[in-house]
Amino acid sequence: MGDPHPKPTPGAPHPTLHATGLTRTFGRPPRSVDALGPLDLTVAPGEFVCLVGPSGCGKSTLLRIAAGLLRPSTGTLEIRTSAPRPAAMIFQDYGIYDWKTVRANVRFGLDIQRVPRREANARADGWLARMGLADFADAYPATLSGGMRQRVAIARALAVEPELLLMDEPFAALDAQLRMILQDELLDLTQTTRTTTLFITHSLEEAIVLGDRVLVMSARPGRLLAEHRPPFPRPRTGDIRSAPEFTSLKSELWDLLRKEAVPA
Numbered sequence: 001m002g003d004p005h006p007k008p009t010p011g012a013p014h015p016t017l018h019a020t021g022l023t024r025t026f027g028r029p030p031r032s033v034d035a036l037g038p039l040d041l042t043v044a045p046g047e048f049v050c051l052v053g054p055s056g057c058g059k060s061t062l063l064r065i066a067a068g069l070l071r072p073s074t075g076t077l078e079i080r081t082s083a084p085r086p087a088a089m090i091f092q093d094y095g096i097y098d099w100k101t102v103r104a105n106v107r108f109g110l111d112i113q114r115v116p117r118r119e120a121n122a123r124a125d126g127w128l129a130r131m132g133l134a135d136f137a138d139a140y141p142a143t144l145s146g147g148m149r150q151r152v153a154i155a156r157a158l159a160v161e162p163e164l165l166l167m168d169e170p171f172a173a174l175d176a177q178l179r180m181i182l183q184d185e186l187l188d189l190t191q192t193t194r195t196t197t198l199f200i201t202h203s204l205e206e207a208i209v210l211g212d213r214v215l216v217m218s219a220r221p222g223r224l225l226a227e228h229r230p231p232f233p234r235p236r237t238g239d240i241r242s243a244p245e246f247t248s249l250k251s252e253l254w255d256l257l258r259k260e261a262v263p264a
């Protein structure tokens with residue numbers, strides 16, 4: 001495996017994430033499972049890339065490799081950052097700590113980075129305010145709704161000002177209405193911060209609303225089948241959901257996905 005965090009060449013333009021010939025197999029023959037690839041992927045700085053694909057096609061595997069939680073079987077995945085800023089990952093199960101207050105949860109990554117407490121609290125409070133959670137800084141997560149907990153997880157990930165945001169179905173467990181609200185919030189946030197994002201979802205609507213590019217993966221082992229650029233200029237808002245181009249792109253993507261989703 002290549003060094004996932006190589007030193008950038010000064011002044012050289014570079015993609016933030018670059019995967020080449022990436023594969024991952026789990027287990028040993030005869031019981032091995034080819035989960036992913038081969039797959040080549042480049043995500044440019046500031047780009048928001050959405051990945052859709054049938055269940056079990058290796059999406060989470062790709063994200064875990066990108067997060068440095070899993071090694072590829074072959075190929076390389078490089079993440080180039082211009083500053084020692086981390087990649088932040090949000091899983092669909094939120095991963096927030098019930099025994100910490102909301103503020104302490106949001107401050108978590110900053111504490112690891114040894115940001116002084118006063119500054120860390122101020123940054124955490126700033127993100128809580130942006131996520132509409134200012135009044136809940138001293139509350140414990142158990143007292144929050146699912147959507148509020150998810151916003152805490154997003155605030156925690158963004159508080160470290162990651163150069164790369166890795167999101168694995170972050171809104172999957174939410175009801176449709178809340179999901180739409182959080183999509184719009186994320187759209188607004190990432191268009192302001194220009195955070196490079198790799199976002200996994202089962203929802204084609206979500207992918208089209210959020211993505212500069214929507215990549216469609218094949219059934220396992222997941223390879224890239226197609227790439228679409230939703231034809232909506234930025235900054236965009238959730239209003240694009242009612243555009244005719246939105247509906248036609250959605251049905252085009254669904255046609256592709258339906259062929260892959262049918263079990264062999």
Ligand SMILES: Nc1ncnc2c1ncn2[C@@H]1O[C@H](COP(=O)(O)OP(=O)(O)OP(=O)(O)O)[C@@H](O)[C@H]1O
Binds near residue numbers: 062
């Ligand atoms: N640790 C593991 N050991 C063995 N097999 C694994 C492991 N992790 C994933 N797999 C297998 O690899 C394949 C891809 O899994 P992965 O979770 O990446 O898919 P996915 O596209 O994220 O699925 P979903 O959309 O259902 O969340 C699946 O067949 C899964 O069973």
